[in-house]
Amino acid sequence: xxxxxxxxxxxxxxxxxxxxxxxxxxxxxxxxxxxxxxxxxxxxxxxxxxxxxxxxxxxxxxxxxxxxxxxxxxxxxxxxxxxxxxxxxxxxxxxxxxxxxxxxxxxxxxxxxxxxxxxxxxxxxxxxxxxxxxxxxxxxxxxxxxxxxxxxxxxxxxxxxxxxxxxxxxxxxxxxxxxxxxxxxxxxxxxxxxxxxxxxxxxxxxxxxxxxxxxxxxxxxxxxxxxxxxxxxxxxxxxxxxxxxxxxxxxxxxxxxxxxxxxxxxxxxxxxxxxxxxxxxxxxxxxxxxxxxx
Amino acid sequence: xxxxxxxxxxxxxxxxxxxxxxxxxxxxxxxxxxxxxxxxxxxxxxxxxxxxxxxxxxxxxxxxxxxxxxxxxxxxxxxxxxxxxxxxxxxxxxxxxxxxxxxxxxxxxxxxxxxxxxxxxxxxxxxxxxxxxxxxxxxxxxxxxxxxxxxxxxxxxxxxxxxxxxxxxxxxxxxxxxxxxxxxxxxxxxxxxxxxxxxxxxxxxxxxxxxxxxxxxxxxxxxxxxxxxxxxxxxxxxxxxxxxxxxxxxxxxxxxxxxxxxxxxxxxxxxxxxxxxxxxxxxxxxxxxxxxxxxxxxxxxxxxxxxxxxxxxxxxxxxxxxxxxxxxxxxxxxxxxxxxxxxxxxxxxxxxxxxxxxxxxxxxxxxxxxxxxxxxxxxxxxxxxxxxxxxxxxxxxxxxxxxxxxxxxxxxxxxxxxxxxxxxxxxxxxxxxxxxxxxxxxxxxxxxxxxxxxxxxxx
Numbered sequence: 117x118x119x120x121x122x123x124x125x126x127x128x129x130x131x132x133x134x135x136x137x138x139x140x141x142x143x144x145x146x147x148x149x150x151x152x153x154x155x156x157x158x159x160x161x162x163x164x165x166x167x168x169x170x171x172x173x174x175x176x177x178x179x180x181x182x183x184x185x186x187x188x189x190x191x192x193x194x195x196x197x198x199x200x201x202x203x204x205x206x207x208x209x210x211x212x213x214x215x216x217x218x219x220x221x222x223x224x225x226x227x228x229x230x231x232x233x234x235x236x237x238x239x240x241x242x243x244x245x246x247x248x249x250x251x252x253x254x255x256x257x258x259x260x261x262x263x264x265x266x267x268x269x270x271x272x273x274x275x276x277x278x279x280x281x282x283x284x285x286x287x288x289x290x291x292x293x294x295x296x297x298x299x300x301x302x303x304x305x306x307x308x309x310x311x312x313x314x315x316x317x318x319x320x321x322x323x324x325x326x327x328x329x330x331x332x333x334x335x336x337x338x339x340x341x342x343x344x345x346x347x348x349x350x351x352x353x354x355x356x357x358x359x360x361x362x363x364x365x366x367x368x369x370x371x372x373x374x375x376x377x378x379x380x381x382x383x384x385x386x387x388x389x390x391x392x393x394x395x396x397x398x399x400x401x402x403x404x405x406x407x408x409x410x
Numbered sequence: 411x412x413x414x415x416x417x418x419x420x421x422x423x424x425x426x427x428x429x430x431x432x433x434x435x436x437x438x439x440x441x442x443x444x445x446x447x448x449x450x451x452x453x454x455x456x457x458x459x460x461x462x463x464x465x466x467x468x469x470x471x472x473x474x475x476x477x478x479x480x481x482x483x484x485x486x487x488x489x490x491x492x493x494x495x496x497x498x499x500x501x502x503x504x505x506x507x508x509x510x511x512x513x514x515x516x517x518x519x520x521x522x523x524x525x526x527x528x529x530x531x532x533x534x535x536x537x538x539x540x541x542x543x544x545x546x547x548x549x550x551x552x553x554x555x556x557x558x559x560x561x562x563x564x565x566x567x568x569x570x571x572x573x574x575x576x577x578x579x580x581x582x583x584x585x586x587x588x589x590x591x592x593x594x595x596x597x598x599x600x601x602x603x604x605x606x607x608x609x610x611x612x613x614x615x616x617x618x619x620x621x622x623x624x625x626x627x628x629x630x631x632x633x634x635x636x637x638x639x640x641x642x643x644x645x646x647x648x649x650x651x652x653x654x655x656x657x658x659x660x661x662x663x664x665x666x667x668x669x670x671x672x673x674x675x676x677x678x679x680x681x682x683x684x685x686x687x688x689x690x691x692x693x694x695x696x697x698x699x700x701x702x703x704x705x706x707x708x709x710x711x712x713x714x715x716x717x718x719x720x721x722x723x724x725x726x727x728x729x730x731x732x733x734x735x736x737x738x739x740x741x742x743x744x745x746x747x748x749x750x751x752x753x754x755x756x757x758x759x760x761x762x763x764x765x766x767x768x769x770x771x772x773x774x775x776x777x778x779x780x781x782x783x784x785x786x787x788x789x790x791x792x793x794x795x796x797x798x799x800x801x802x803x804x805x806x807x808x809x810x811x812x813x814x815x816x817x818x819x820x821x822x823x824x825x826x827x828x829x830x831x832x833x834x835x836x837x838x839x840x841x842x843x844x845x846x847x848x849x850x851x852x853x854x855x856x857x858x859x860x861x862x863x864x865x866x867x868x869x
Contacts, residue, residue, distance in 0.1 A: 154511065159803030159807055174524065
């Protein structure tokens with residue numbers, strides 16, 4: 117083949133452009149640390165990356181939601197524990213006051229303590245976390261018990277959150293199930309009955325109240341256990357999501373991040389290639405010509 | 411004496427031929443870097459010697475070293491390369507506009523929107539979380555709108571660039587027609603009009619690159635130029651290409667071949683050259699991506715609205731849309747926006763009125779992300795975005811590969827052409843030395859004859 121100057125020039129220009137392009141692309145990867153910057157870098161990986169990112173975003177939000185609900189459940193647990201303690205105290209009083217040796221004035225003062233306990237329980241049942249009444253089902257904007265009359269005006273609805281992609285789980289226990297007849301015993305009414313019996317020195321009434329309070333205590337323990345179960349479930353979901361999150365992070369890195377070792381060695385190679393191309397072009401274009409020899 | 415005079419003429423012919431050779435070599439050297447220059451060769455032949463021994467050398471003229479077949483292949487490669495190169499540039503813009511894999515892309519906006527609904531399920535009465543839902547819905551609408559507008563901008567850009575490209579084609583086509591006429595008259599004497607042919611070849615290459623023009627050469631050296639299979643230049647006459655706004659193309663330009671009173675629509679036939687590349691992106695690639703985005707925006711807005719209408723806001727009122735309901739699929743992406751006047755309190759998280767802690771509708775809205783409601787019921791919204799982005803990425807990557815392939819192909823053919831038709835300085839230097847020697851030798855012949863004549867005259 118006949119080799120002309122124009123041909124050599126074209127070839128050199130093409131080779132240089134190629135070497136420059138290669139260097140620029142490896143430099144871009146090395147400086148950004150990303151293998152995938154636009155979809156055309158690797159279309160299949162780009163599609164996968166978008167879905168991975170969507171899952172990562174969903175997981176992060178779900179874990180925040182779980183954290184929020186766990187906070188509410190912890191508050192519910194503490195409140196139910198307090199209610200349980202108060203009920204235990206009321207039960208203790210009822211047992212003590214059922215004893216025939218107690219005087220009516222002792223029973224009257226016990227009635228005052230029971231009333232205090234009832235008020236305390238009422239306060240705990242109306243617990244708010246960040247402005248929402250945690251025991252009032254779906255009517256989170258109102259107290260389940262009327263603070264003055266103590267009457268139950270609440271909602272027994274189940275609250276659910278999206279706790280994992282495609283999965284909505286229950287996150288509340290209600291005052292209705294823990295303290296009202298819909299859970300078995302109307303605990304507040306039982307306490308009122310006890311304090312009334314004590315005030316009126318009605319020993320049989322006090323004795324009867326002792327029996328009902330045991331059932332009430334049981335009911336609160338069950339509510340607390342169900343809060344514990346919900347917490348346990350959320351905690352386990354959270355740790356699963358945490359693991360999935362790590363996997364997704366790894367997946368993302370695999371899809372999008374450049375491998376530093378191979379990127380840097382590619383860049384070094386590209387630099388050498390460019391240098392070689394420059395040297396070759398310079399020596400061919402600049403030096404080898406008959407013009408200089410004649 | 412007569413014999414000596416003949417020898418004198420022979421010597422002069424040698425000197426003349428050597429001078430002509432040096433002229434041609436000089437011309438080649440001078441034009442070594444001239445674009446489109448074909449090297450020239452001196453054609454010379456021995457003069458038949460009747461009646462004596464030698465008649466000397468005759469200059470038959472300079473010929474232009476050209477390979478018409480190769481020229482046509484180079485032109486075809488230029489047309490392909492022009493198309494692939496323009497297409498690549500535009501495709502990168504399409505990708506930039508519609509297939510972002512990072513922040514601000516539709517994919518991220520959709521996942522952020524559904525995530526905000528998931529957060530709403532955990533705090534359905536929280537005003538900040540509610541505002542976040544509206545904000546992410548607005549961002550989603552923005553992402554669709556800006557992708558759609560970005561695509562429009564690319565198509566508009568491709569459209570606007572047609573006018574200067576057509577002007578260039580018309581100007582070059584007219585010049586080819588002029589050159590056809592000049593070449594015909596200049597070559598009537600049998601001598602090749604090399605420089606005019608060089609210029610015409612260069613123009614033909616440009617026409618191929620811009621409009622994918624093809625050529626036919628007839629026996630008399632006249633060049634017919636075809637674009638999209640129709641005649642643009644024939645002999646000394648050139649038709650013109652004109653851009654005309656067409657309602658069927660949404661107000662963008664149709665390309666007509668205009669010849670006197672005749673107008674022919676060439677738009678669908680121009681598939682090569684830079685113009686072909688622009689038309690492909692404008693009329694095929696962009697509308698296809700646009701249609702996918704429109705369908706996705708329509709499906710998403712309609713689904714979300716239906717579910718949103720089933721729920722109730724904090725004010726206990728239901729039946730509201732979250733997005734302004736799209737009128738039709740075409741244009742849905744560009745028109746996507748929040749329902750006007752919707753407030754954070756009106757976001758329908760609850761499935762029943764008057765229950766601020768009820769997040770059943772927020773959950774149902776969030777679950778829309780899990781269902782196959784996009785792509786005609788074959789994909790989730792996320793999955794569909796990934797499919798669109800992956801699809802655009804594949805087209806762009808293929809476009810880039812094609813551009814580099816076409817570039818290589820053209821480079822190879824140009825090298826081949828340079829190898830045949832280009833100037834080699836080394837070769838010209840050799841010729842220069844050879845002609846210089848010939849000249850010196852010719853002069854020596856003249857000197858020898860002169861000396862002999864002197865001898866004779868002294869008798």
